[in-house]
Amino acid sequence: MEFHVWEPVYERILADFGFGRAADERARDRLAALTEPFDLDALPAFEGRTVAVAGAAPTLAGEAETAAAADRVIAASSAAATLRDAGIEVDVAVTDLDGVPEHLAAASREGVPVAVHAHGDNVDALEEWVPAFADERLLPTTQAAPTAHVRNFGGFTDGDRAAFLADALGAGELRFVGWQFDDPDVGELKARKLHWAERLLYWLETRRGERFVVLDGRREELRLPVEGRR
Numbered sequence: 001m002e003f004h005v006w007e008p009v010y011e012r013i014l015a016d017f018g019f020g021r022a023a024d025e026r027a028r029d030r031l032a033a034l035t036e037p038f039d040l041d042a043l044p045a046f047e048g049r050t051v052a053v054a055g056a057a058p059t060l061a062g063e064a065e066t067a068a069a070a071d072r073v074i075a076a077s078s079a080a081a082t083l084r085d086a087g088i089e090v091d092v093a094v095t096d097l098d099g100v101p102e103h104l105a106a107a108s109r110e111g112v113p114v115a116v117h118a119h120g121d122n123v124d125a126l127e128e129w130v131p132a133f134a135d136e137r138l139l140p141t142t143q144a145a146p147t148a149h150v151r152n153f154g155g156f157t158d159g160d161r162a163a164f165l166a167d168a169l170g171a172g173e174l175r176f177v178g179w180q181f182d183d184p185d186v187g188e189l190k191a192r193k194l195h196w197a198e199r200l201l202y203w204l205e206t207r208r209g210e211r212f213v214v215l216d217g218r219r220e221e222l223r224l225p226v227e228g229r230r
């Protein structure tokens with residue numbers, strides 16, 4: 001996604017959480033310094049493929065079969081471990097390194113490409129964990145303006161960023177597994193992040209002209225300033 005399209009939404013997110021843009025930019029620049037350019041052609045082909053986008057909700061283990069039936073699987077953070085435990089191969093993982101970084105670092109060394117995201121609150125995790133990943137399988141991302149080899153495909157939480165990445169790679173149908181927007185067991189901050197994930201998926205389905213089943217019954221409440229509209 002071009003940054004000028006993402007930027008108004010990004011500004012809304014920053015304002016909602018009180019996050020600073022300069023801190024995101026510093027994190028992005030640190031990630032650039034810690035990593036090598038990633039060749040997108042090294043990813044498995046997503047063009048036209050049915051892609052399972054796996055979130056880390058507790059419901060994921062029960063939906064693993066749906067993921068297995070997709071052509072490609074893209075997993076948010078700990079969803080990668082859950083799927084691997086269920087015997088399902090993950091094609092790409094997406095993380096901000098807060099959940100199970102050791103698992104994802106090991107997965108990258110074993111061949112799984114991992115999109116590692118820099119933001120103002122994970123610089124320590126970047127410093128600690130980036131060196132444990134295989135250089136050639138680490139795809140660096142930012143939510144701020146892309147610079148150097150750090151990319152911005154759009155999206156905020158690990159799960160919706162996974163969906164935006166699949167979209168950028170030309171995915172056909174997206175199928176969501178392991179998503180539970182009304183999870184009663186998440187804390188207040190996480191619930192607010194999940195609400196943004198939901199709004200961002202609504203925006204993505206609108207842009208794609210697709211209906212995500214996971215949003216059925218929820219669209220009425222989802223409003224987002226899209227491309228400059230408020």
Ligand SMILES: Nc1ncnc2c1ncn2[C@@H]1O[C@H](COP(=O)(O)OP(=O)(O)OP(=O)(O)O)[C@@H](O)[C@H]1O
Pocket residue numbers: 054055056057058076077078096098099156157158159160178179180181183186190193194197
């Ligand atoms: N009920 C749920 N609980 C947790 N994650 C969910 C749920 N439903 C969907 N998801 C998606 O799965 C992803 C799981 O990743 P993770 O738990 O690391 O969250 P995150 O986005 O990194 O947020 P944070 O790290 O701040 O908690 C979330 O980003 C979210 O997009």
Ligand SMILES: Nc1nc2c(c(=O)[nH]1)N=C(CO)CN2
Pocket residue numbers: 019020024096119120121143156157158193
């Ligand atoms: N600055 C900042 N950015 C984020 C954060 C966060 O906690 N702080 N959490 C995210 C979802 O994991 C994504 N982006």
Ligand SMILES: [Mg+2]
Pocket residue numbers: 077095096097098099158
């Ligand atoms: Mg995370």
